[in-house]
Amino acid sequence: MCGIIGILGKSPVNQAIYDGLTVLQHRGQDAAGILTSDGRRVFLRKDGGLVRDVFNGGHMQELRGNLGIGHCRYPTAGCDSAAEAQPFYVNSPFGLALAHNGNLTNAEQLKQDVFRADLRHVNTESDSEIILNVLAHELKASAEGLSLTPDDIFRAVGRVHERCQGAYAVVAMVVGFGILAFRDPWGIRPLVYGRRETLEGPEHMVASESVALDVLGFRLHSDVGPGEAVFIDLEGRVHRQQCASDPHYAPCIFEFVYLARPDSMIDGIAVHKTRLRMGERLAAKLAREMPDNDIDVVIPIPDTSRTAALQLAYDLGLTYREGFIKNRYVGRTFIMAGQAQRKKGVRQKLNAIDLEFRGKNVLLVDDSIVRGNTSKQIIQMAREAGARKVYFASAAPPVRYPNVYGIDMPNADELVASNRTTEEICAEIGADRLIFQDLHDLVAAASEGNPKIQQFDSSCFNGEYVTGDVSPEYLENLRRMRSDEARQQNLFRDLNVAELANHR
Numbered sequence: 001m002c003g004i005i006g007i008l009g010k011s012p013v014n015q016a017i018y019d020g021l022t023v024l025q026h027r028g029q030d031a032a033g034i035l036t037s038d039g040r041r042v043f044l045r046k047d048g049g050l051v052r053d054v055f056n057g058g059h060m061q062e063l064r065g066n067l068g069i070g071h072c073r074y075p076t077a078g079c080d081s082a083a084e085a086q087p088f089y090v091n092s093p094f095g096l097a098l099a100h101n102g103n104l105t106n107a108e109q110l111k112q113d114v115f116r117a118d119l120r121h122v123n124t125e126s127d128s129e130i131i132l133n134v135l136a137h138e139l140k141a142s143a144e145g146l147s148l149t150p151d152d153i154f155r156a157v158g159r160v161h162e163r164c165q166g167a168y169a170v171v172a173m174v175v176g177f178g179i180l181a182f183r184d185p186w187g188i189r190p191l192v193y194g195r196r197e198t199l200e201g202p203e204h205m206v207a208s209e210s211v212a213l214d215v216l217g218f219r220l221h222s223d224v225g226p227g228e229a230v231f232i233d234l235e236g237r238v239h240r241q242q243c244a245s246d247p248h249y250a251p252c253i254f255e256f257v258y259l260a261r262p263d264s265m266i267d268g269i270a271v272h273k274t275r276l277r278m279g280e281r282l283a284a285k286l287a288r289e290m291p292d293n294d295i296d297v298v299i300p301i302p303d304t305s306r307t308a309a310l311q312l313a314y315d316l317g318l319t320y321r322e323g324f325i326k327n328r329y330v331g332r333t334f335i336m337a338g339q340a341q342r343k344k345g346v347r348q349k350l351n352a353i354d355l356e357f358r359g360k361n362v363l364l365v366d367d368s369i370v371r372g373n374t375s376k377q378i379i380q381m382a383r384e385a386g387a388r389k390v391y392f393a394s395a396a397p398p399v400r401y402p403n404v405y406g407i408d409m410p411n412a413d414e415l416v417a418s419n420r421t422t423e424e425i426c427a428e429i430g431a432d433r434l435i436f437q438d439l440h441d442l443v444a445a446a447s448e449g450n451p452k453i454q455q456f457d458s459s460c461f462n463g464e465y466v467t468g469d470v471s472p473e474y475l476e477n478l479r480r481m482r483s484d485e486a487r488q489q490n491l492f493r494d495l496n497v498a499e500l501a502n503h504r
Contacts, residue, residue: 001259001407002086002101003027003208004191005070006171006179008232010200012036014063017070020205020212021051026261027101027208028074031085035097036068037175039234042095046071048082067179067234069171071099074408084126087173090133093140094148095175100128101208102189102406105166105469110134113163131168135160139174148177150231150239157182157229158243165469167252167405167457169224171206178233181206185244186466187226188252188405188457190266194218204232209264223267226250250466253456254407256446257396258304258367269449272307277445278395279311282365282437286393287316289435295391296360299323301367301378302350308395309365318363323356323385324378346377358386368396369425370409372416376429383430392431397439398422401463402478404470409460411479 003024007013017034032054033046045059051072071086087099104110107127114120114130118137122129138156139148153174160182167188172180183191193206194213205213210220224230227244251267252259262272286293297319300309303326313320327349362382369375375392382390398417403409412418417425426434439461447453459465 001027001074002099003072003212004099004101004169004171004206005208005212006068006099006173006181006206007203008067008179008205008234008236009203010198011066012064013066013068014060016205016216017063017068018051018055018060020207020216021070021072023212023215023261024072024208025051027259028072031073031082032071033073033085033087033099034063034068034070035087035089035173036063036065037095037173038065039067039176041065042089042097042173042175044087044089044097046082046085046087048085067173069097069099069173069179084124084128086126086128088124088126088129088132090120090136093136093143094146094177096132096136096139096172097175098128098132098135098170098172100131101169101191102167102184103127103404104130104164104168105404105467105474106164107166110163127166131160131164131170132172134163135170135172138163148174150233150241153180153231154229154239154241154243158245161185161227161244165467167467169208176234178231179204179206180229180231181224182229182243183224183226185227185247186250186457187223187247187267188250188466190251190255190260191224192220192265193222193224193230194220202236204236204238206230209260209266211261211264214263220265248455248466249453250455250457251453252405252407253442253446253458254368254396254403254460257442259407262304262307267450267453269446269453274446274449275304275307275395276311277448278437278442279308279365280315281441281445282308282393282395282435283312283315285438285441286312286363286435290391290433293363293391294361294389295363297321297323297356298363298365299356299382300365301374302326304367305365305395308367312365312393321356323353323362323382324350325353326350346374347381350378350381352381352385354385356385357382360387361389361391362387363391363393364431365393365395367394368399369394369416369429370399371414372425372429375416375431379430389432390430391433391435392426392429393435395437396442397436397461398425399460401460402475403460404465404474404478405457405459405467407460411475413479 089097104127138159142152169189169191227247298313
């Protein structure tokens with residue numbers, strides 16, 4: 001889960017990219033970067049941390065030019081070192097920069113191919129740098145000398161689709177030519193295109209979510225389709241082409257559950273309306289399974305579950321109350337590295353309002369349950385605040401399988417729902433009753449927004465990986481890479497590298 005932006009404007013784009021990245025900060029809090037160009041030179045600033053911490057006034061003044069790309073990151077492949085902040089840049093051919101959201105499932109094989117066959121070097125563990133080098137190689141193979149046409153670019157993207165497997169939404173800059181954006185043949189990770197009119201002419205923008213377009217005054221024109229590429233040349237001409245031989249629409253369902261902002265449109269589906277429908281369907285299931293419930297109040301776990309919880313309370317005729325106050329200055333615990341840090345983060349992030357719990361039977365509603373640590377601690381907080389009974393409802397089905405397409409969801413043995421029944425999960429998190437959304441209801445809630453999309457990647461719920469190339473061996477390797485022990489080793493390695501650099 002990362003946020004990407006590309007803008008081709010009529011005036012300097014540094015501030016617009018910065019503002020857009022702050023809107024997409026929820027998609028990655030580990031690192032941020034912006035690369036701009038004046039048509040001849042490139043200017044790059046990237047580092048670890050939040051957008052507001054990576055850039056200061058001096059950095060912004062150096063980011064000159066009317067085209068640029070930006071990225072905010074949290075790590076799903078490689079490590080969380082600042083060296084892996086994006087965008088990445090290579091100077092051959094043409095000068096090429098790239099930012100990427102997603103995860104390649106054949107990254108290890110591709111890395112070997114890039115080195116042995118393409119004769120190119122990858123300097124980090126990031127699969128984004130692998131995509132960059134694959135694209136660079138294919139652009140060089142497609143172009144004739146120093147000239148480059150849209151058809152050359154689309155041929156190169158088609159070869160990228162043939163070589164790269166997994167999920168990827170990409171924005172790239174070809175220095176001296178324009179901005180390129182493309183999406184994997186399944187459309188797993190989101191990517192939208194918009195434009196705005198100025199006195200000097202139209203400006204163009206691509207981004208992970210439509211909300212980034214909205215805040216900058218761009219009008220959402222369309223989604224970038226599965227397998228499609230959009231190239232905007234320096235004159236502002238927009239070229240689009242389907243570059244995959246067999247595209248399918250299967251966007252990630254977890255975008256609508258948790259990742260995306262509620263005010264975004266993704267693949268023609270309003271995230272806010274989807275979450276309302278999730279609440280409706282969850283209310284219907286609760287009414288079936290607890291027809292004579294003794295619930296006094298419905299309380300959401302802020303922030304993502306508010307929409308579903310409000311609709312659920314309305315449909316069931318129950319009182320809705322805000323029972324937790326959220327500290328806005330603590331990151332999302334879902335993407336915190338390390339079990340100890342996640343547990344500490346929950347108590348720092350939320351505080352219960354006692355009077356909303358004392359002496360009441362409470363239904364807590366959350367968007368999903370992943371590891372179960374957050375749910376367990378929140379239920380304990382509700383009891384400490386005086387709740388008589390604590391029921392728990394999840395607007396998503398049980399998360400039983402790791403995600404391999406760009407969400408750093410843990411390996412199966414860290415998932416509380418893995419190999420457990422609903423009753424066992426309920427006992428593990430300490431609730432009096434637990435209700436999960438059914439998967440068919442979740443899919444229906446999303447597809448109602450765009451009936452043309454009938455398939456979603458729901459692999460974290462059902463273990464069915466839409467790309468068809470995810471083997472048990474791949475999942476085992478992923479388990480080792482994503483373990484908290486491996487994260488700690490990466491952290492110590494990065495600290496040692498930083499210490500050696502300071503001594504030098």
